[in-house]
Amino acid sequence: MTIQRRDFSKGLAAAAALASAPAIAAVPRRAHALYTATGSVMAWRSLNTVSGVSGEVGSITLPSPIQYAWPHPDGRFLYVATSDAPGGSVGGGSIHRLVALKIGHGGALSPHGEPAVLSQRPVHMSVDPSGHYALCAYNAPANLSVHTIRPDGRLGEMVAQGEKLDLGIYAHQIRMMPGGKSVLLVTRGNNASVTKPEDPGALKIFDFDHGHLHNAQSIAVGGRGGLGYGPRHVDFHPYLPIAYVAIERQNQLHTHRILGAHLAPEPELILSTTDQPPQNANGAATLVGAIHVHPHGHALYVSNRASATVEVDGRKVFAGGDNSIAVFALHPRTGLPKLVQRIDPRGFHVRSFAISPDGRMLAAASMVDMPLREGGVTPAGLSLFRIQPDGTLAFLRKIDTPVGKEAQLWTAILPVPA
Known part of the structure; x- marks a missing residue:
């Protein structure tokens, strides 16, 4: 497969680590906005951090x-x-x-x-x-x-x-x-x-x-x-x-x-953070990207990203590598991490991702549109994941945001002022 779609656990040891995570108290719901930056344009839309439903897009050019x-x-x-x-x-x-x-x-x-x-x-x-x-x-x-x-x-x-x-x-x-x-x-x-x-x-x-x-x-x-x-x-x-x-x-x-x-x-x-080497046989690199700790301190997330291309039949297509969000359970007393999941963001090169302040949702911004070896193009986008009580991720939906020659470099989920 051209996109590595991994979503795995590490068995009983990981389950035990997650079982020791602290209970998460109910968080009052607030209105949130999802922000993303592509080129000189900062865009925003309303976001429900439980369902992943988003609203109309507004933007400002910087x-x-x-x-x-x-x-x-x-x-x-x-x-x-x-x-x-x-x-x-x-x-x-x-x-x-x-x-x-x-x-x-x-x-x-x-x-x-x-x-x-x-x-x-x-x-x-x-x-x-x-x-x-x-x-x-x-x-x-x-x-x-x-x-x-x-x-x-x-x-x-x-x-x-x-x-x-x-x-x-x-x-x-x-x-x-x-x-x-x-x-x-x-x-x-x-x-x-x-x-x-x-x-x-x-x-x-x-x-x-x-x-x-x-x-x-x-x-x-x-x-x-x-x-x-x-x-x-x-x-x-x-x-x-x-x-x-x-x-x-x-x-x-x-x-x-x-x-x-x-x-x-x-x-x-x-x-x-990955089972892939920093460079594969095609010369394509898998690199670590952003890192964020969950606001409750029981999980940590790191992006693995790859976007190099290789020419096949006159087309530049994805050269391979790991595009995933790595999830680590954090021990409640020592804070030491343990890898428990890697999940595919359904896009390429997540330079930036964000966790909602209420701890319910993770949004991953894939940076580039990517031509595929088997044909077609996977557009850049915003991949939304529900954060489970144990810190692991469940894919909700992807909002396609094709970027052409630009790059989607940053994203955030912020509470809307009352």
Whole structure:
């Protein structure tokens, strides 16, 4: 089959792990909106997080293609990083912006103040839990910036950094650590090519003081200075001091203990996210993508993604690899993960997926339209899954969103303001 349709459990051991998951209390229902970014267009539609039924689509066009977005903790604003630089490029592009949007009736978005002008492509951004700062990560060359957020939600000034920061190679995510006293920059590095050697990856941690950053810790797992180590994204347990790191270039999940404002330098546990090699016989890569912990802390989700093509009879078609959402049960006391399911998103290259704040639904955004070896094209789309009480996923429906030459880079499910 050209699409690997896996939805399996690991038998009695996995069942035992899931049986130990905490009971999930009933969550009051709220109206939600499903957001997705394709090119420069941010679209939204109402979403019932129980049935998966969605409403009519609205949209707003931003200054340049959308790279990532993050809501304000009060739920009234959305901050969006945009750039016209080609993905993965070193330099390039001329329109790089950080945009504040107001979330209104039904989830509709409207501009909120003037965008901040950025100097290069922002690959990721986030907002600290206090809602006072927006953080941006830039991939090539690796960089970061900190921007103030005014009390009315508009963007303020960029905070000048007085210290030369250790920024690593190919930054891909920036997050405030739990407790708000440090910032984690995930730097992926790069695989070797025919023209240059491998670039090492690392986790860079900075102490945080009112927007100012100070070098604190550099973690390169494996004892080779970051070679053979390619972290992409991190997420945190909601109540245990644990960080989970998705390792893109090695298709792994690493579990680190949080020690105060920093991390244990070596992972307590390393697991594979897929049974596929990072590169198959056709040269096609399977790569780890996004990672999210369920808001109740009993499950964790990682996307495996593949979208390389090979020419067959004059057509470029899918070259193989694993497209799946890997589901890990998290032990209620230790927080250690155990792989219990991989499920097919019915699309290709899930760069972004989202869990609804009420914990009931997962939406996976496949990034590209994909020609198939047997004929036809599978369009990009939004695949909706019901999250079962044990954290495993049950497919509900797919909303096809053909993208043509664009790419569907980001999605979120957010509660609609009352």
